[in-house]
Amino acid sequence: MAIEAVIWDFGGVFTTSPFEAFNRFEAERGLPADLIRQVNATDPDTNAWALFERNEIDAGRFDTLFLEESTRLGHPVRGADVLPLLSGALRPRMVEALKACKAAGFKVGCITNNVVSEHSPGQAEGQRMAGAMAQVMPLFDAIIESSKAGVRKPDPRIYLMMCDLLAVQPEACVYLDDLGINCKPAAGLGMQAIKVTGEAQALDDLSRIVGLEFP
Template identity: 45%
Template sequence: MLEAVLFDMGGVIVSGPWEGFAVYERANGLPEGLIRRINSTDADSNAWARMERGEIGLEEFAAAFEAEAVALGYRVDGLAVLDGLGGELRPAVSEAVRRCSERLKTGLLTNNYAPMASSERSAEMVEVMGWFDVVVESSVVGVRKPDPAFYTMACEALGVEPLGCVFLDDLGVNLKPARAMGMTTIKVVDPDEALAELEAAVGFPLRG
């Protein structure tokens, strides 16, 4: 029986970072997809991964990230890349979070580089965050998706088993371990299609 719905943040509740990456690449004459390429090289030990686990600060990240870009033959500004990470809230998805929170346990599972202090969030986002029973942030717990320990932390905090969870993320690499643990997974490419899948999983309307 379904007990909990788990949501990713970027690319699910808000638009993903890929748009910001693309804007930076175009503005600086860089190849399309370069930043994703840098982040996929040594994906568990590169600068981005270490930053999201809270192992290095922003200045150390910038130096390491820029060195990784140079190794691929390009020059980037690590801090400028981070500046483009803000996403736009997706109202339909936030409404789905609200409706799920009324009937099921809810969790937010996000890889980030700094804790989401309420003082730095909009009133709308503060409201959305209030609908989650549990928030698991990589920068706080020192573990990041797709490490299975990250999902285990969320389940333990919610008091549920993976088999009782459905998890939405925009990256297949993050869904794979969750699925292996027994969770129902939904890859978010088109938000409306993903919400239709979620409605089928939970058995009640989330839209309209």
């Protein structure tokens, strides 16, 4: 089936990966590398991150639950200390690729796992992320935010919701995400999934699928 739509994750795709910030934080605190990712991967459907991204708890409860979860792994970390690490620098080439796909006639959508308090006024990191999103989000034909939809990746329902919004079949879609766990259900539905490990790699892979050249 011909490709009709390109669907994108936001953080780690249009911005540099928060994992880099996680690792810097861990190194500065003398914590084991990838501790935060380990916390996030433990009980991934019911842990603090999952509840927060589905907007089932507020920032205060997330702070408490994340501390409890990290403490069980032997290294107490407050959730409030982790949230500012989520923002990243915007990747201009990825933004231009989005514009090029749209100009070429592809439908474009964004599925993002996010949290309501991520853009709280007065928080510098949140404001930076909000600024990046303000530049990119108006370009999409459809957007699904986990904190508003009440469902989050990798739940297959969220990908099908996007297909409905764009009026396309999964087999006619390309999906880009920096997490393999989020790419797997997209591929399972028939999408051509691209795991984003870097800007150049992602754009090379996308170019081969959609037949466009990205400067």
